[in-house]
Amino acid sequence: MNPPDPKITLIVTGGTLDKDYQTTTGELMFCETHLPEMLQQANTTLSIQTHIPMLKDSLDMTDFDRQCIAELCEQADTDSIVISHGTDTMVETARMLSDTLILNNKTIVLTGAMRPYRLGHSDAMFNLGTAIMAAQLADAGVYIAMNGELFQANQVSKNHQKGVFELNV
Amino acid sequence: MNPPDPKITLIVTGGTLDKDYQTTTGELMFCETHLPEMLQQANTTLSIQTHIPMLKDSLDMTDFDRQCIAELCEQADTDSIVISHGTDTMVETARMLSDTLILNNKTIVLTGAMRPYRLGHSDAMFNLGTAIMAAQLADAGVYIAMNGELFQANQVSKNHQKGVFELNV
Amino acid sequence: MNPPDPKITLIVTGGTLDKDYQTTTGELMFCETHLPEMLQQANTTLSIQTHIPMLKDSLDMTDFDRQCIAELCEQADTDSIVISHGTDTMVETARMLSDTLILNNKTIVLTGAMRPYRLGHSDAMFNLGTAIMAAQLADAGVYIAMNGELFQANQVSKNHQKGVFELNV
Amino acid sequence: MNPPDPKITLIVTGGTLDKDYQTTTGELMFCETHLPEMLQQANTTLSIQTHIPMLKDSLDMTDFDRQCIAELCEQADTDSIVISHGTDTMVETARMLSDTLILNNKTIVLTGAMRPYRLGHSDAMFNLGTAIMAAQLADAGVYIAMNGELFQANQVSKNHQKGVFELNV
Numbered sequence: 273m274n275p276p277d278p279k280i281t282l283i284v285t286g287g288t289l290d291k292d293y294q295t296t297t298g299e300l301m302f303c304e305t306h307l308p309e310m311l312q313q314a315n316t317t318l319s320i321q322t323h324i325p326m327l328k329d330s331l332d333m334t335d336f337d338r339q340c341i342a343e344l345c346e347q348a349d350t351d352s353i354v355i356s357h358g359t360d361t362m363v364e365t366a367r368m369l370s371d372t373l374i375l376n377n378k379t380i381v382l383t384g385a386m387r388p389y390r391l392g393h394s395d396a397m398f399n400l401g402t403a404i405m406a407a408q409l410a411d412a413g414v415y416i417a418m419n420g421e422l423f424q425a426n427q428v429s430k431n432h433q434k435g436v437f438e439l440n441v
Numbered sequence: 442m443n444p445p446d447p448k449i450t451l452i453v454t455g456g457t458l459d460k461d462y463q464t465t466t467g468e469l470m471f472c473e474t475h476l477p478e479m480l481q482q483a484n485t486t487l488s489i490q491t492h493i494p495m496l497k498d499s500l501d502m503t504d505f506d507r508q509c510i511a512e513l514c515e516q517a518d519t520d521s522i523v524i525s526h527g528t529d530t531m532v533e534t535a536r537m538l539s540d541t542l543i544l545n546n547k548t549i550v551l552t553g554a555m556r557p558y559r560l561g562h563s564d565a566m567f568n569l570g571t572a573i574m575a576a577q578l579a580d581a582g583v584y585i586a587m588n589g590e591l592f593q594a595n596q597v598s599k600n601h602q603k604g605v606f607e608l609n610v
Numbered sequence: 611m612n613p614p615d616p617k618i619t620l621i622v623t624g625g626t627l628d629k630d631y632q633t634t635t636g637e638l639m640f641c642e643t644h645l646p647e648m649l650q651q652a653n654t655t656l657s658i659q660t661h662i663p664m665l666k667d668s669l670d671m672t673d674f675d676r677q678c679i680a681e682l683c684e685q686a687d688t689d690s691i692v693i694s695h696g697t698d699t700m701v702e703t704a705r706m707l708s709d710t711l712i713l714n715n716k717t718i719v720l721t722g723a724m725r726p727y728r729l730g731h732s733d734a735m736f737n738l739g740t741a742i743m744a745a746q747l748a749d750a751g752v753y754i755a756m757n758g759e760l761f762q763a764n765q766v767s768k769n770h771q772k773g774v775f776e777l778n779v
Numbered sequence: 780m781n782p783p784d785p786k787i788t789l790i791v792t793g794g795t796l797d798k799d800y801q802t803t804t805g806e807l808m809f810c811e812t813h814l815p816e817m818l819q820q821a822n823t824t825l826s827i828q829t830h831i832p833m834l835k836d837s838l839d840m841t842d843f844d845r846q847c848i849a850e851l852c853e854q855a856d857t858d859s860i861v862i863s864h865g866t867d868t869m870v871e872t873a874r875m876l877s878d879t880l881i882l883n884n885k886t887i888v889l890t891g892a893m894r895p896y897r898l899g900h901s902d903a904m905f906n907l908g909t910a911i912m913a914a915q916l917a918d919a920g921v922y923i924a925m926n927g928e929l930f931q932a933n934q935v936s937k938n939h940q941k942g943v944f945e946l947n948v
Contacts (some may be wrong), residue, residue: 288805295653295893296942298795298807314554314567315633316589317605377515385804386484392561392899400481401570404589409578420485433804436486450878457636464724465773467626469638484802555633561730604634652905653893654927724822730831730899736821739908742927747916758823758911774824 275378280320280407281348283341286327287358289385289396302327306389307356310400318404321349330358330384338368345373345380352407353380356400357429359437362416366425370414371378382406383417386435449489449576450517451476452510456527458554458565471496475558478526480571490518491503499527499534499553507537514542514549519574519609522549525569528599528606531585535594539583552586555604560610618658618745619686620645624665625696627723627734628640637767645694645728648738652767658670661688668703668722676706683711683718690745691718697768697775700754704763708752719745721755724773763774782872785905787827787914788855789814790848793834794865796903800946809834814863817907828856837865837891838871838901845875852887859914860887863907865942866937867922871931873932877921888914893942 283289284305291300305324325340326333345353357365366382373380383403390397403417412427418437431438453459453474460469482531494509495502514522526534535551542549552572558565583594585607593605600607621626621644629638642660663678664671683691695703704720710716721741727734741755752763756775769776789813791797812831832847833840839880852860865871873889880887890910896903910924921932925944940943 291809293894293898294584296940300800300805300807304448310567313562315564315590315605317589317607325809356844367591390899391495392897393482395482395566397470397480397564397566398570401567401589402574405568405571405574405586405591406590417574418484420483420487420570422574422577431802436484436485436599462638462725462729465771469631470736505752530631543745556631559730602634648905651900651902651928653902653925653943655945656927684809687786720860723892731820733820733822733904735902735904736817739905739927740912743909743915743924743929746929747913755912756822758821758825758908760912760915774822776824 279318279350280354281344282320282322283344284322284324284327285330285337285357285360287330288388289356289394289399290327291388292390299387301353307400308343310316310389310397314397314401316404329381330360330361331417333358333365334362335405338365339363342369342373345369346380348378351377351379351412353378354400354403355380355382357382357384357436359384359418361385362418362423363428363430366414366416366428370425370436371396373414375414377412377413379395379407379410379412380414381410381417382415393409406427446590448487449521449573450513451489451491451560452522452524453491453493453496453526454499454502454506454510454526455532456499456553458525459496461559467590469557474501476569477482477487477559478561478568481603483570484535486562497556499525499530500533502527502530504512507534509561510534511538511542514538514547515549520546520548522547523572523576524551525567526551526553526586528553532585532597533592534598535583535597539594541585541589544581544583546581548576548581549581549583550586550591551584552578586590611620617656617688618690618692618742619682620660621682621693622662622665622689623636623668623675623679623693623695625668625694625722626726627663627694627698627737630728638726645738647711648727648735652735652739654742660737665681666696667701671696671699671703676703679703680711683716684708686716687751689717690739691716692720692738692745693715693720695720695722697722697724697756699754701763701766701768704752704754704766708763711752713752717745717748717750718756719748719755719760720753729744732746762777784786785859786825786857787859787911788851788857789827789829790851790860790862791829791831791834792839792840792844792848792862792864794869794908795895797834798895799828799897810914814907817896818887821904823867823911824875835865837868840868840872843873844851845898848872849876852876852885853945855885857883858886860885861907861910861914862887863891864889864891865927866891866893869925870932870935871925873882873921873935877932877947880921882921884918884919886914886917886919887921888924889922891913914935
C-alpha cells in the first residue's frame with residue numbers, strides 16, 4: 273500500500289523553538305530540529321511532509337532564505353502549510369509571503385516558540401497544535417498562530433517587551 | 442478597566458490528561474487540574490473562562506455528569522467551548538452533546554491526552570492547542586480534536602488497540 | 611587502548627525507578643531500563659559495568675531472584691556495587707544480602723525511586739548520585755541509600771505511609 | 780518539638796545549575812535558586828540549613844565573594860557542608876577554601892551542573908546527590924563532587940573542551 277498523499281507540508285526554519293543548550297559552551301544553539309520528535313509526542317495521524325531548508329535564528333534570516341521558503345510554499349503538494357520560524361522576524365517573513373505568493377487555495381500558517389521545546393515548560397507543542405489545526409481550517413491566506421490566536425499576516429506585530437503577538441491598532 | 446469578555450469557555454472534566462503519579466500508593470490519580478498551568482505555559486492571550494465540574498476517569502462518568510456538562514455548554518457566554526475529557530468515553534459524551542444540545546452558534550470541541558501532562562513527553566499541550574484553535578475556526582457543531590485532526594462527533598471512534606481516533610468507515 | 615577496569619558494578623532489577631506509562635493500557639509498566647540514559651545525563655566519567663538480571667516490581671521478586679542478585683554481587687570485579695531496586699522490598703533484599711554474602715572488601719548500596727525517572731520531577735537521579743558516591747566511600751557492608759541518607763541494611767525500615775526510609779528505633 | 784539540629788549546611792552561590800531561560804530576552808539568567816525545589820523533589824529527610832549569599836556566574840565571582848563563602852563555612856553549625864557553584868571557577872574557589880580555612884572536622888564539598896536544572900535532562904540532581912552523600916562520608920577536607928567522582932581540591936582541573944573534571948596528572 274502506498275503512503276497516503278501528504279495532507280500538511282511542514283517547513284522547518286529554526287528559531288527559538290529548535291534551540292538547545294550546549295553544555296561545553298553554555299550557549300543556546302541549533303543541533304538538529306525537534307519537529308519530528310514533537311510530532312511523534314503529539315501522536316499525529318496526519319500525513320505530514322517535512323522540509324528543513326535551514327535552522328537559523330530568525331534575526332539571521334536573509335532575503336535569500338525567505339525566497340527559499342517562498343519557493344517551498346509554491347512547490348508544496350498540499351493546501352495546508354505550516355512554517356516553524358523564529359519569533360523576532362516572523363511577521364516580516366509572513367508579510368513577504370503574503371505580498372509575493374500567488375496562494376491559490378493555500379493556507380500558510382507560521383508559528384514558533386518563546387521557550388525552546390527541549391528546555392521543558394515550553395509553548396512549542398501548544399503552538400504547533402494551533403498552527404496545524406489552523407492550516408486545515410482557515411481560509412486561504414498567510415497567518416501567524418501564536419498565543420492561542422490566529423492573526424492575518426498584515427494585521428499583527430510582536431510586542432517584544434511583553435513577548436506576545438498583538439493585533440495592530 | 443474591566444477584564445475583556447471571555448472568548449473561550451473551558452470545561453475541565455478530568456481524564457488521563459489531568460492524572461498524576463501518587464508516590465505513596467504508586468497509582469495514577471487526580472489531585473488538581475493542570476489546565477491553568479498549561480494555559481500559562483502556552484502564553485495564551487485569549488480570555489478564557491474555566492469551569493471544573495468534575496475530575497474523573499471518563500470510564501466513571503455518569504449520565505448525570507454528562508447532563509452537567511451539557512448544561513455548562515448551554516449556559517456558556519461564548520461561542521467557542523473547549524472540553525477536556527478522558528479519551529475512553531469521549532466519543533460517547535460528544536454524541537450525547539451533539540444529539541441533545543441546541544447549538545445556535547456554538548462550536549464545542551472535546552480533547553484530552555493519551556499520556557498525562559504531568560508525566561512529561563505528553564500530547565496534552567499539542568491537543569489543547571488544536572482544540573483551542575478549532576473552537577475559534579470551525580463552524581457551529583460538536584467535534585473531537587485528537588491526533589492533530591478534527592472529527593465531527595458522529596463520525597469518529599477511538600481505536601483502543603492503536604490508541605488513536607479514526608473516522609468511522 | 612583498553613577500556614579502564616570497571617570501578618563500579620551496577621545491577622539493575624527494576625522497581626518504580628524504571629517504570630513508564632503505557633499509553634494504550636493506561637498502566638505503569640517496564641519496557642526497558644533507563645539507567646544507561648540516566649548515567650549519560652549525569653555525565654559520569656566512572657567506568658561502570660551494568661548487569662540487568664530482571665526488570666520487576668519488587669513485590670514480585672522471588673527468593674530465586676534474590677539469589678541471582680547475590681551471585682552477581684559475588685562475581686563482581688569491583689569493590690563498589692550499586693543495585694537499583696523497588697522500594698517495597700528493598701529492605702528485605704538488603705538484609706538477605708547482608709546475612710548471606712561474604713563481603714570481603716565489597717560495599718553494596720541499594721537504591722531506587724519513589725517516582726519513576728521517566729515521569730519527570732523524580733528522585734531517581736538524586737538517589738542514584740547518593741548511591742554511586744556511597745558505594746565509593748562507605749566501608750564494606752550492605753546499605754540502602756534513600757532520602758539523602760545512608761542506612762545499614764539491618765537498621766532501616768520503609769515507612770510506607772510517609773513514603774520514606776527511617777532508622778529502626 | 781524543636782526541629783532537629785541541622786546535619787548539612789548548604790551554601791548556594793549560583794552557577795549554571797541555577798540559571799533559567801528568560802523568554803523575553805532569550806538569555807540564560809538567574810531569577811531564584813532552585814535548590815529548595817530540588818531537595819523537595821529528592822525527598823530528603825536530612826535537616827539542611829540553606830544560605831544563599833549570591834547567585835552568580837562563577838566567572839563573575841570576586842575575591843570578596845569567595846571570602847564571604849569562606850566565612851559561611853567557618854560559621855557553619857554542621858560538619859557537613861555542600862556548596863553549589865559554577866563549574867568554570869569551582870576549582871579556584873575549592874583551592875582558596877582549602878588553603879585558608881581551618882577545617883577542624885569539616886567536610887566541604889563543592890558541586891554544580893553542566894546543564895541548568897530548570898532546562899531538563901540535567902546533571903544537577905545527580906551531582907547534588909553525590910555531594911550530599913560525600914559531605915556525610917568523606918574525611919575532613921575540601922572536595923569537588925562532579926561526574927560521579929570525588930576529587931580533592933588540590934588534585935583536580937576542569938577539562939573545558941570535554942566539559943568534565945579530571946585528576947591532575
